[in-house]
Amino acid sequence: xxxxxxxxxxxxxxxxxxxxxxxxxxxxxxxxxxxxxxxxxxxxxxxxxxxxxxxxxxxxxxxxxxxxxxxxxxxxxxxxxxxxxxxxxxxxxxxxxxxxxxxxxxxxxxxxxxxxxxxxxxxxxxxxxxxxxxxxxxxxxxxxxxxxxxxxxxxxxxxxxxxxxxxxxxxxxxxxxxxxxxxxxxxxxxxxxxxxxxxxxxxxxxxxxxxxxxxxxxxxxxxxxxxxxxxxxxxxxxxxxxxxxxxxxxxxxxxxxxxxxxxxxxxxxxxxxxxxxxxxxxxxxxxxxxxxxxxxxxxxxxxxxxxxxxxxxxxxxxxxxxxxxxxxxxxxxxxxxxxxxxxxxxxxxxxxxxxxxxxxxxxxxxxxxxxxxxxxxxxxxxxxxxxxxxxxxxxxxxxxxxxxxxxxxxxxxxxxxxxxxxxxxxxxxxxxxxxxxxxxxxxxxxxxxxxxxxxxxxxxxxxxxx
Numbered sequence: 001x002x003x004x005x006x007x008x009x010x011x012x013x014x015x016x017x018x019x020x021x022x023x024x025x026x027x028x029x030x031x032x033x034x035x036x037x038x039x040x041x042x043x044x045x046x047x048x049x050x051x052x053x054x055x056x057x058x059x060x061x062x063x064x065x066x067x068x069x070x071x072x073x074x075x076x077x078x079x080x081x082x083x084x085x086x087x088x089x090x091x092x093x094x095x096x097x098x099x100x101x102x103x104x105x106x107x108x109x110x111x112x113x114x115x116x117x118x119x120x121x122x123x124x125x126x127x128x129x130x131x132x133x134x135x136x137x138x139x140x141x142x143x144x145x146x147x148x149x150x151x152x153x154x155x156x157x158x159x160x161x162x163x164x165x166x167x168x169x170x171x172x173x174x175x176x177x178x179x180x181x182x183x184x185x186x187x188x189x190x191x192x193x194x195x196x197x198x199x200x201x202x203x204x205x206x207x208x209x210x211x212x213x214x215x216x217x218x219x220x221x222x223x224x225x226x227x228x229x230x231x232x233x234x235x236x237x238x239x240x241x242x243x244x245x246x247x248x249x250x251x252x253x254x255x256x257x258x259x260x261x262x263x264x265x266x267x268x269x270x271x272x273x274x275x276x277x278x279x280x281x282x283x284x285x286x287x288x289x290x291x292x293x294x295x296x297x298x299x300x301x302x303x304x305x306x307x308x309x310x311x312x313x314x315x316x317x318x319x320x321x322x323x324x325x326x327x328x329x330x331x332x333x334x335x336x337x338x339x340x341x342x343x344x345x346x347x348x349x350x351x352x353x354x355x356x357x358x359x360x361x362x363x364x365x366x367x368x369x370x371x372x373x374x375x376x377x378x379x380x381x382x383x384x385x386x387x388x389x390x391x392x393x394x395x396x397x398x399x400x401x402x403x404x405x406x407x408x409x410x411x412x413x414x415x416x417x418x419x420x421x422x423x424x425x426x427x428x429x430x431x432x433x434x435x436x437x438x439x440x441x442x443x444x445x446x447x448x449x450x451x452x453x454x455x456x457x458x459x460x461x462x463x464x465x466x
Contacts, residue, residue, distance in 0.1 A: 015435040022431055027424050034420065038413045043308040045406040047293040051315070052399045054289035055392050059385060061282040065275070066381045071374040073272030073367055076237060079262035085240045088265045092236025097218050098260035101245045105187040105214035105228045108136070110195060113204030116177040119152040123201060130199040134158075134167060136184055137191050141167060145199045151178055154201070158182070181208065188226030189213050214241055218263075237265060269363050272370060276359075279374070280343065280352045286322070287350050290315055314391075314398060321387040323350065330380055333369030335362065341370070 065071070069089055076088035084099055115121040124130050124145045132154070134141045141162050145154060151171060158169040166185035171178050180201065182193060191211045195202035214225040218233060225233075228241040245258040293309040309315050323345075329336040342358025345351070363370075374380050391398045 019431045041406050041409045047308040048403050054286050058286040062381050070275030071371045073267045075268040077264045083243045083261045087238050089236040092265050097263045099263050100258050100260050101216045103215040106212040107184050107187045108193040108211040109183040109209035110193050111206050111208050112180040114177045114179050118178045121151045124149045131197040132199040132201050133197040135194045284351045325383040325387050331372035335366045335369040
């Protein structure tokens, strides 16, 4: 503590200890209040932050589940994944389809003339900038080619400026020199690339690949696509074309008969169980985080210790909101509750468990009910997301508002601490000055007393009188 040191030399009294005791008597009650409030606010803020993180993770998992096929139990397969692969979404239906690919979609590809000097060849030997115009599907992309630019620099500029537009450039080099190869991510008939401008790079350019549409058939129905990713041809099924179907061995017909790739969507109870278990684990992670911040711990001596959010009304209402949505009946099938599929809630901690035997028995006849319970605007996922909205909003949510309030409280307590320290410093200085003055006065009185006694002793001493 700042202030003058009072040693009590004149009075032989420990005035420094007196000052310290008086200052502490004034400071301790307020300091205790600040310390208690700071500790509570800090631990509560930390706990709220943990709950916010757990709730955000829970809601993120819900979003992922809502857009995936976790609760349909449907899986997609291809009989030849070298020819085509497929995925099934939550809107797919069981079925098998014969896919034959006659032609893959292809992008336009151009090549400039050969430059014997290689990649460092100067393609603009003039003193002024020139322009290379790349046109595709009626849209022109103008590239400025500065004076002295090399073939490598032109390639880098195209990729930097037009890469996000789907254009890309590479350099192909052999013993004869280098040439610029230009292509695009846009495929399909009509997406031809052309070069123009006054750069001279268009002169002598040649077509390497013509743009082509993908041509395929599903169950004999011929179809065309601008890309090799087929979406919507089958409800809820996305197909990626990888290679042209091979001709059947020994077939000599014209046109030749090609091997069909079997695209299958089927129910997989193991995948369905995995989806439900994923939800159970996600739900339990949130409840576990909340339990950790609200539980009461019994110590070895029988006493109890409350967590920072024990009895907190916000936590109680959040838990109630989540559990109410879980317990609410939903879906369009015969089974409308996860309890009917063997998912139960622990009465001690609120965590979910999955009984394998009950699950296996229920899923044999009512597997389709799972999807309607979880999915859709009235499904459990949507309801849980809605029930936690008011708590999870980043700035105006209940948890965010509490965090802001606690942060403001800590800032105010910091100011109170500074004010208390300043006031105690002033009090210490004031008391020290007073006790210094008292000590000085006592010293003077003692000196005067000693002087008087010396004089009296001299008067009463005969030897001194003679």
